[in-house]
Amino acid sequence: MLELIKELCNIDGVSGGEAPVRERIISLIDGFCEWSVDPLGNLLCFKKGRKPANKKVMFAAHMDEVGFIVTGIDGEGFLKLGAVGGILESALHGRVLRKGDLKCVIGGKTWHLVRNDDKKEYAKLDDLYGDIGAKSKEEAEKHVSPGDLFAFDVETADFGANSLCGKALDDRAGCAIMVDMIRSELEYDAHFAFTVCEEVGLRGAGPAAFSVRPDVAVVLESTTAADICGSEGGKRVTVQGDGVAVSFADRATLYDRELFALVCETAEKNGIKFQVKSAIAGGNDSGSIHRAAAGVKTTALSIPARYIHTSQSTVNKADVLASRALAEAVLSAAQ
Amino acid sequence: MNYLKTLSALEAPSGAEHGVAPALAELLKPYTSDVRITALGSVVGVIPCGEPEAKKLMLDAHLDSVAAFVTELVEGGFVRVGVVGMDRRVMLNAEFTILGKGENVRAVPCVLPPHLQKESGKVPEDSEMAFDTGLPLDELKKKAAIGDPVIFTPKYAELLGGRAACTSGDNRASCAVVLRALELAKGKKAQSDVIVSFASQEESGGSGACTAAFEYAPDEAIILDVSFAQTPDTPYPKAGKLGGGVMIGFSPRLSRELTDRLRAAADRIGEAYQSEVMPRDTGTDADEIAVSGKGIPCAMLSTPLRYMHTPAEVTDAADIESAAKILAEYIING
Structure with a gap:
């Protein structure tokens, strides 16, 4: 499964352009479940278990990743770019992007030529530009059109003692867990939704939940781990290596209290390492799933990810495995 | 051979360049076996022209790249660094490699999400930055130590039309010009003994270049470096045109006569070039070499480059080739 995470991360699927990710996932799950692609591009799967389910459980993970969209091409062949999803200002300048084999540098004014005051602030994406090496607007237009998507040009790989580092771990790690399941x-029948467009406003998950109509939704995600140098206590939000994070609330969802308690209890009972997310921050597909149709009891199991929404996010492998274990245990416990 | 691609992969941070000497000696092998490392780490190769009392021409291209150095190993497997020349605005976005004891260690810049940042949008000071190795501290200590160099992880990405974005384009692009010029001039009679100086420590002040110039005491020197190429925020004449040919430098600190001879060489072979006018200092090894020993007449050839001191420095292969042709013509015909 860890190898599968790397493979899925190395496929590019910026929000609205998830098709390559979806196709690869379909090739992996075909024959193991019934599946269909809904009108928005969500991949909906039904997996027979050993027993029929008393409660309809839907797992969800999003296929899309943050990235960039071409908004225009200037007279010299430089691209203007817009951010797709929330990308830190510090994660723009100097980065190489890709669209298939085409590479693009996010360029900005040269350090030596910038006034001292301006060296202290990050340039906004509006002040930066995409450089594909084109010598003219005409040459650029042969390779790029407004609306084209670019992803970070980085390979996701093993890192440090027991981690993975790269792009799109949010949320291909969740996708890989679902593929593996x-x-x-x-033990029980289960539904799985590989969703689109989470990063641009949790767009795909609501309609997916509407179609599936689950009793219980389990969102498999990653979330901020701010347990870095100089950060202490609750400010760390989650801590890598302390297990899968369970949320009671974030900016998009007040999670069902009973389900929250059941998830924590299930983790304890099964000896699965878990932690409770220590900040009311962020949001994920739960935000649209819990209010789909007549409402869905929802929980989120998140892998603590440092440097999320950059090209070099990291996750701890043990936390990934804890998330996988808890997801399966919750399927049984929810019945 | 794509010299730039080969050279940009070399790990030669300012002040710790000697490790790549064997690779450079190998590249210089077709021209000379007389390659050595100076006291300060410059890699120098001498190619005699065969004439006794021949004039000595030094070709200086600095080898080092911008770097950082480990200043602290912190609980949790983090490191703090001091920076030499890197563009701080791109550092939290870059891939880093610590050149540790016999082993490279990947380091990922620590960033907090916006809602946890005290002042979002501010570029941190060196002391405020930290890097994550993903290793427990005791394991990290076995692999890295205070003082170890930290570099932008070498990367080479081809863009359209022979252009490339790479780490250390400053100044491996010029090292590539020198090697390509030697290739073009091979088998032809040179006017001078050629001393190739892949100089150390340019990014930290030019100590490698001036000491190599003193030691080899050339009669003249051509300094090859990179200079700013135009971007939407930096128009002419602040910068040259990428793909517009090499830039011949004009500065009170450079020799008019040597510069004119270089221009004449370009004109003889009909190779286009641009002019780069620097009213005061050149900001390159030329500033140091010109006043080395009893003084050395200098001229400059600069390859246009975008996004200097970032991990994605963009150059155009056509500029490297054009510079190499002009340099080869000068080596052969003066």
């Missing part, structure tokens, strides 16, 4: 034997 679908390809294995489950």
